[in-house]
Amino acid sequence: MPNTQQLEDLTTQVRRDIIRMVHKVNSGHPGGSLGCTEFLVALYNEIMDRKEGFDMDGIGEDLFFLSNGHISPVFYSVLARAGYFPVEELSTFRLIDSRLQGHPTTHEGLPGVRVASGSLGQGMSVALGAAEVKKMNGDKSIVYSLHGDGELQEGQNWEAIMYAAAKKVDNIIAAVDLNGQQIDGSTDDVLPMGSIKGKFEAFGWTVVEIEEGNNIDAILKGMANAKSKTGQGKPVCVLLKTVMGNGIDFMMHTHEWHGKAPNDDQLAIGLAQNPETLGDY
Numbered sequence: 001m002p003n004t005q006q007l008e009d010l011t012t013q014v015r016r017d018i019i020r021m022v023h024k025v026n027s028g029h030p031g032g033s034l035g036c037t038e039f040l041v042a043l044y045n046e047i048m049d050r051k052e053g054f055d056m057d058g059i060g061e062d063l064f065f066l067s068n069g070h071i072s073p074v075f076y077s078v079l080a081r082a083g084y085f086p087v088e089e090l091s092t093f094r095l096i097d098s099r100l101q102g103h104p105t106t107h108e109g110l111p112g113v114r115v116a117s118g119s120l121g122q123g124m125s126v127a128l129g130a131a132e133v134k135k136m137n138g139d140k141s142i143v144y145s146l147h148g149d150g151e152l153q154e155g156q157n158w159e160a161i162m163y164a165a166a167k168k169v170d171n172i173i174a175a176v177d178l179n180g181q182q183i184d185g186s187t188d189d190v191l192p193m194g195s196i197k198g199k200f201e202a203f204g205w206t207v208v209e210i211e212e213g214n215n216i217d218a219i220l221k222g223m224a225n226a227k228s229k230t231g232q233g234k235p236v237c238v239l240l241k242t243v244m245g246n247g248i249d250f251m252m253h254t255h256e257w258h259g260k261a262p263n264d265d266q267l268a269i270g271l272a273q274n275p276e277t278l279g280d281y
Helices: 004-025 030-035 037-047 069-081 087-092 123-136 155-166 196-202 216-228 264-272
Strands: 063-066 143-148 172-178 206-210 236-241
Touching (some): 004 037, 004 264, 030 069, 063 069, 123 143, 172 216
Parallel strands (some): 143 172
């Protein structure tokens, strides 16, 4: 079982992977990827109950669905370093004929990817479908999902959120990355959503808040709390308060790095701020 230091070392290495991948092809989304690094590292290496190997059925194990598919760099890095496919394959990110496309897809057969994502607003519906199948099959495993806060401006989310509570889908934990940023600016400037916590609660969900969404210990504690609230007749939402671009000082707290690649000098600065821990690909 990984300890906190091991998870933090892995987080540092994943940050290196993210900026190297995006820099190489001068394309991709580093900001949200960096903001969710601690969460996905903790999820795959400590929180989820995973089987050896990979199959699309996912019977008898926890499942994860990435709804905000543009943060594929962190998803790919975490999957590779969790053993789903060779770490060296990260060097093919966004290249023609690569299995690591800009948004995750399924037709390339990349282990760990269960649904094509990137069309925002759809991941909640997919995750709920998987959760209902598990309940019908008597499978006690949990379905996890991750969504952007700007993504919640998409209406399909709220249809699914309403459905989940009405049908008592209580084996799902849907995390929302609350970084307050989206491609065109802050979420409050683009389309204010008021209290996301209040909205989920009004729709009949149990809400758990993780105030330090870039702190491994806080994530582990908060997610354990969320897991303890499953199976009680209500779906569970985790509000994960993160910093976009976390871990690289010039990328933090701004939407400008939502979908922009670092140049050579910026890459060097970012790597210097995150010394190699487990070996680059």
